[in-house]
Amino acid sequence: MARTILPFGPQHPVLPEPLHLKLTIEDETVVEALPTLGYVHRGLEKLCEVRDFNQMIQIVERVCGICSCLHALCYCEGVEQIMGVEVPRRAKYLRTIWGELHRVHSHLLWLGLFADAFGFESLFMQFWRVRERIMDIMEATCGNRVVVSVNVIGGVRRDLTPEQCKWIEEQVAIAEKEIRQLSSTILNDYTVKKRCCGKGVLTKDQAYQLGAVGPMLRGSGWAQDARQTGYAAFGELGFEPIVEYDGDSYARSAVRFRETLQSLDIVRLAIARLPEGEIASKVKGKPQGETVTRVEQPRGELMYYLKADGSKHMDRVRIRTPTFANIPPLLAMLPGCELADVPVIVLSIDPCISCTER
Amino acid sequence: MLETIPLSLDQVAAVAKECFDDGWRQVTMSAVDCGEAGFEIFYHYDKDLVMRHYRLSIPKETVVPSISPVYFCALLIENEIRDQFGICFSDIVLDFGGALYLEAEVRAMPFCKVSVAEKQS
Amino acid sequence: MFNMTKNVVANLFSKSSTRLYPIAVRGHFEGFRGTLHINIDECIFCRTCMIKCPSQCIAVDNKAGTWTCEAMSCVYCGVCVDVCPTGCLSMSKEHRPVATEKQTMAYQGVPKKKKKEAAE
Ligand code: SF4
């Protein structure tokens, strides 16, 4: 049968960011997909050679526009490990709270975009309305909506007052109620199921071998989450990953939906157990050594490899973002699907191309 | 601090195969420019949240055997390293030839300090 | 069908979830990092802010006594406010109005005299 090559992206109504896929199609079926990257490469890793290691915090926050807090958290944990800095317990809890709020807002953003991908505009608006509540919390407590800039090496920059804690708890309770109202639509609606169930199936073995991370991996039945390694306060709070077994787009959205609620619970738990004390410890000297740190970003596991040579610049900052790891599984999922399902499948990996190219 | 297992050039593929059969997930590879000493490439694997790091030290202009026939997901990483550092890999399953981020026509690599060796085995 | 009726009725009687923007403005929370301000009289031209700023948008000349900030490259991280030894930098919660041209904040202060000169 005649084959056609169809460019998908970099500008496409469904894509929030520029990913270009060369789709080879036969009739309406995709046979091959080839990715092209490089539209938003900014060379942030290289900047570590000209900015000092404290300034890099603000730079790594800008790797990803949505999960800035977790990037800074991962970087700071790495540098703290190298320098042997003990972070105060309160700072760990605060980091967890802001990190989880980031996950909630990122998942809500994604759920909205996903609804948009199959043309459910009003669901999209509903999710984003709930998200606004989380953004308000962020703005009131950190001083900015997205790039919160609260992490410093040795701790955090802002503290929560008891009133703020109470207010966050109220807001989280309302947000949870609103999210639960949407659950029947995103999880049980006939049309939604029709568009997601059985689309873009990634089997359990495939997911693992292709190095999928985050909700991709958990949607395919692997209970693996970097939060189990106990970064920030997770060592004390305990954590159970959320797993779905079908490996299709629906399973992935279910994982993310349930994780949203779980993260709200973690926020509540962390606030309830928030210990008193310092929020930052003094840091002296310059880092020297190398380390690898991992945290769980909304899109999956984020890995930093840091190398410092004792000067004020880092020697190497290697950032492996989750979307980078999730593109090979995407390439494996696309062949065999119908052209009309491509947007849903592409979005189901939660692509963040700025992350990928850094 | 970071415990690594040294790796030599001819073991790369064999070790990858071993890890694959043993059920390790490939996390990523990191390349580090060590100036005069050449490059270091780390292979990070993960199994049940335990990580294992292999350290491969190579002089400049070495062609490294690709592990992408074993771990398909390594293809993006290897292509990226080629773009950024100019380290060539042999037999990548999907070789962008240094044009993952750039258009194919652009041959000057702004990403790496060393000039790119055009030859590739 | 019943669900829908319920929703329709609820929506009819609940208030609008959007704001009439130019009339009702949202405003910002206390502590929002909106605009950077400097009290130039207190500045001692120590250049700490210039060195620590991650986007390198501040230029301080300690001889001429000028403090300039490229407002458009500032990322509002608030690092300069934290590190300034005299506390002369501050952030207000209103963000900068939209502009059609790049703006530079330039201030002229009195450079601090060296101790020797001051004694003369
Ligand atoms: S707020 Fe941040 S970016 Fe802006 S001038 Fe201060 S340090 Fe620089």
Ligand code: SF4
């Ligand atoms: S840190 Fe403060 S006192 Fe020093 S130059 Fe900057 S604004 Fe002036």
